[in-house]
Amino acid sequence: MSHSTGNAPGFERLYRDYGGLAYVMAMRILRDRQLAEDATQESWIRIARELDRGVAPRFEQSFVLAITRNEARRIASRRGHPPLRTEPFAPPVPDPAEVREERRLLRQALNKLPEDDQKLLEMRFIDQASPKELSESLGINSRNAIWKRLRDAKERLKRAFRQP
Numbered sequence: 001m002s003h004s005t006g007n008a009p010g011f012e013r014l015y016r017d018y019g020g021l022a023y024v025m026a027m028r029i030l031r032d033r034q035l036a037e038d039a040t041q042e043s044w045i046r047i048a049r050e051l052d053r054g055v056a057p058r059f060e061q062s063f064v065l066a067i068t069r070n071e072a073r074r075i076a077s078r079r080g081h082p083p084l085r086t087e088p089f090a091p092p093v094p095d096p097a098e099v100r101e102e103r104r105l106l107r108q109a110l111n112k113l114p115e116d117d118q119k120l121l122e123m124r125f126i127d128q129a130s131p132k133e134l135s136e137s138l139g140i141n142s143r144n145a146i147w148k149r150l151r152d153a154k155e156r157l158k159r160a161f162r163q164p
Contacts, residue, residue, distance in 0.1 A: 011051060015044065018061055022068040029072040039075050043068040109160035117153040124150060 022043055027036035046067050057063035110118055123129040123137065131146050140146055 011048060014047065014051075014060060014064060018064040019044075021061070022064055025065055025068050026072040029069065030076055035075055035079070036072070039072040040068060042075075043071045046071065105161065109157055109163075112160040112163070113153070113156055117156055120149060120153050121157065 019040075023036060023040045026039040026043070027033070030036045030039060043064070047064060050063075050067070055063075110121070113121075120134070120138070123134055129137065131143050134146050134150075135141060135143065138146075140149070
């Protein structure tokens with residue numbers, strides 16, 4: 001994949017996809033809005049230079065976050081204090097009442113779907129069936145057909161979930 005800076009769609013897409021995440025990482029390390037903004041800006045300058053040199057990252061998110069993390073640590077070190085918490089983000093603890101309500105709404109939406117969709121989604125996401133297991137169980141020989149049916153069923157579930 002080739003990228004270039006300026007108005008190139010590749011750089012813009014990277015920024016659009018990972019700009020917010022890069023800022024969150026810098027903020028988590030530096031705990032200061034201005035410093036995090038500086039680190040993020042410097043990171044994007046470094047990313048642009050790397051892309052101009054022809055670097056084509058295989059794992060774009062890791063590429064962006066590694067540069068951002070290093071830049072934030074450099075700034076923290078230069079300011080004379082060690083960077084704070086760089087371990088992975090801990091997921092927030094959900095409110096049990098909200099979880100119960102979301103589950104109720106999800107069950108309600110699932111019940112609106114055709115039985116075939118319900119079975120397919122349950123097998124894949126509750127029973128953790130592999131695409132191969134799904135194709136064997138449902139008698140569908142094509143993996144592409146399984147993926148299409150899953151995608152379509154998830155889309156119908158989203159629509160059902162949004163309906164009152």
